[in-house]
Amino acid sequence: MKTRIENITILTMNQEFEIIEDGFIEFDKQITCIGQGQSCHDADCIIDGHHGILMPGMINTHTHVGMIPFRSLGDDCKDRLRRFLFPLENECMTEKLAYASAKYAISEMLLSGITTFMDMYYFEDEIAKAADEMGIRAFLGETVIDFQSCDSEKPYGGLDYAKWFIPKWKNHSRIVPFIAPHATNTNCEDALKQANEISKQYNVPLSLHACEMDYEIAYFKEHYQQTPIQFLETLGLLSSRLVAAHCILLNKDDIDLLARYQVKVAHCIGSNAKAAKGVAPVKEMLEKGVHVGLGTDGPSSGNTLDMFTQFKLFADFHKNHYHDRSLFPAKNIVELGTIEGAKVLGMDAKIGSIEIGKKADLVLLETDSVNMFPIFDYYSAIVYSAQAHNVDSVFVDGQCLVRHKELVKESFQEIKKNLYDEMKEFSKKAKMYEIKK
Amino acid sequence: MKTRIENITILTMNQEFEIIEDGFIEFDKQITCIGQGQSCHDADCIIDGHHGILMPGMINTHTHVGMIPFRSLGDDCKDRLRRFLFPLENECMTEKLAYASAKYAISEMLLSGITTFMDMYYFEDEIAKAADEMGIRAFLGETVIDFQSCDSEKPYGGLDYAKWFIPKWKNHSRIVPFIAPHATNTNCEDALKQANEISKQYNVPLSLHACEMDYEIAYFKEHYQQTPIQFLETLGLLSSRLVAAHCILLNKDDIDLLARYQVKVAHCIGSNAKAAKGVAPVKEMLEKGVHVGLGTDGPSSGNTLDMFTQFKLFADFHKNHYHDRSLFPAKNIVELGTIEGAKVLGMDAKIGSIEIGKKADLVLLETDSVNMFPIFDYYSAIVYSAQAHNVDSVFVDGQCLVRHKELVKESFQEIKKNLYDEMKEFSKKAKMYEIKK
Secondary structure, eight states, X not given: OOEEEEEXXXXXXXXXXXXXXXXXXXXXXXXXXXXXXXXXXXXXXXXXXXXXXXXXXXXXXXXXXXXXXXXXXXXXXXXXXXXIIHHHHHHHOOHHHHHHHHHHHHHHHHHTTEEEEEEEESOHHHHHHHHHHHTOEEEEEEEEOSSOBTTXXXXXXXXXXXXXXXXXXTTOSSEEEEEEEOBXXXXXXXXXXXXXXXXXXXXXXXXXXXXXXXXXXXXXXXXXXXXXXXXXXXXXXXXXXXEEEEOOSOOHXXXXXXXXXXXXXXXXXXHHHHTTOOOOOHHHHHXXXXXXXXXXXXXXXXXXXXXXXXHHHHHHHHHHHHTOTTSSOHHHHHHHHTHHHHHHTTOTTTSSSOOTTSBOOEEEEOOOSGGGOOOSOHHHIIIIIOOGGGEEEEEETTEXXXXXXXXXXXXXXXXXXXXXXXXXXXXXHHHHHHHHO | OOEEEEEEEEEOOSTTOOEEEEEEEEESSBEEEEEESOOOSOOSEEEEEEEEEEEEOEEEEEEOGGGGGGTTSSTTOTTHIIIIIHHXXXXXXXXXHHHHHHHHHHHHHHHTTEEEEEEXXXXXXXXXXXXXXXXXXXXXXXEEOSSOBTTBSSTTHHHHHHHHHHHHHTTOSSEEEEEEEOBTTSSOHHHHHHHHHHHHHHTOXXXXXXXXXXXXXXXXXXXXXXXXXXXXXXXXXXXXXXXXXXXXXXXXXXXXXXXXXXXXXXXXXXXXXXXXOOXXXXXXXXXXXXXXXXXXXXXXXXSSOOHHHHHHHHHHHHHHHHTOTTSSOHHHHHHHHTHHHHHHTTOTXXXXXXXXXXXXXEEEEOOOSGGGOOOSOHHHIIIXXXXXXXXXXXXXXXXXXXXXXXESSSOHHHHHHHHHHHTHHHHHHHHHHHHHO
């Protein structure tokens, strides 16, 4: 089945940042033709883009799709992670709830133009089923952590889970399974090494939270006289397979190490700032050649699962931090959310830009809504004006998953109802936690 | 005509931050009844709120509604004000364009739940006409500046304009005219004093940009050995009539002066951060009792005219700045956008909260969209999750101006077409400026 979209402006995000006004595109699973004006080819389905903007599907390099139930719970509380999230997760998170949450979160991402996401959570097999059904592209990492968790009776149960989960999904066309030790300071050395061995053995990514917490830095300084990044180097974890989330509290040597080992970074400005953790040195990382993608973080941390929120926050925080409004012009921020994200996932040959032969992961933004006029600069409009709601249509592998702002394959109402039903026990307990706070 | 909305959660934003779940409200021009469950009164029109959130109409304390044509133009350029905005304004801004832009900007604000705004621009008589027609509440200040401007052949023409404009609109039920010297450093002492006299004579506010620019601070230090706030004190401009926009670069003494003279502040975090100007000391101002409202700034600076964008940025910037996630809990941020904004405008007896006898300026948020579930904390949902698109209905003075996300009184398509037509000359010139940059 071949689709053509015409009457659009195409932001290719190719190396030349080529923009094609009055453009058209044709694709099946892959992009087969891009041009200006009218196409001369055949297509089974022709879509009038109504002067919209076609951009590559956005890439969310860090999230926790099982965590929709936690949204708006204890947002402004100190040590929320240990007071709300960990205990409630252990008490209430189930296979069914993780699945229902993942379906909801994937709906939210698709509706906002995210076509690929990298997830770390529990019950990743359920999340894989959700991603498989919904047609999105997903990197899914089972969490390894030093305590009993919702999907394991013993600490570090994620190691065994991953050994079963990774081979099960490894040959899926849209799903890449991987292993996700929770953080530098929530795993012992041995567990981190074992996780790394699994990552090597199956040649899949390893992702963890790193250099995110003040107490994490203090812990490694006290116990190892090292930074967390130096500690990871000692254990042999630094490699091009590693995607380190957050990386806020880095020194210059840390950045050099990340660059030397070709470690990738998932930068979550919204989550980091809301939790008052600081602004990661993205400028310095990029200058050293470290690939940095953007992440929404989980819906409990970043609250909304769309990249537009991150784009705006990224611009405002990094410009303000360096006292330079010309730093990170809008097109470079869109770059972080598309082709740079693809580089973080090692997928830049296949996704992240609109080029012939690449996978047809595409987003059509409408420009009819009140916030989208005038447009003198398409990148500016995307970074400073656009919101999730402006996403009209979304394609993954050429398959239409969102059309006219609604899911195509599934009923959002049903997905929401299922989550609501599965959340009953969780919601009761969550309200008790709210009262205790 | 009496309207009842039922099946809603009411965030009253009264002094006790009272929340009424399963609530109803009745109003004509004013709020006549608030309660829980079913109302026992009569109403001409009954609206089912579908489990939505009813909040006070939001108050935008600083914007420039004539500037829609500039949106997305030269966003990331250094000294954009003098390289793009001032010259293009002088070349291309006309009476008709200001009017067309105001209609568009007011549409955008109404659709995002802003029911009152404070504007500074040129051709304010046109903007008053637009506000009058559209039913929004507006504080409108004619700009006074030290050069020939788009609506005056001579410098400081705004002084004469204001003398004609203020009495013309002073008795309008929804419009408060005022005078707006552009900034501390774009007016001579005499013009500032004259503007202040006009403000006194008509007992209307005076608003200006203050302590926004590095070079402004340097200028007053060099020429007066004063801060801009000290300079304003010397001239007699500090008073409870003054609304100072931005106030980023304040020292402790400046804050004391603002408090002593009961000066009000319009804080525009989105615009300030994007332009890399810093984070205003809002915590310190509030601690000293200075009233601080939030502002979108103009659509060229803040890009979108909605308070949700400002709420999220406010939370993230101020929490991160003080390295404390518990600072400014969500309810206090909603407070800044509602009742605190009303205090800035001296209107808190009439608007800013949902209380019997107050004007029926109301916003109904739908909670059906994907970003609005679950809601454990209503304020969190508004600050961290909600977007302009979630605004379902808007009332000003009890009149329904937005229903089901569409303007009631006017056609947005027509407003957009008029602006597009009026912008033709502007757009041509703007593109030439883009190329030169």
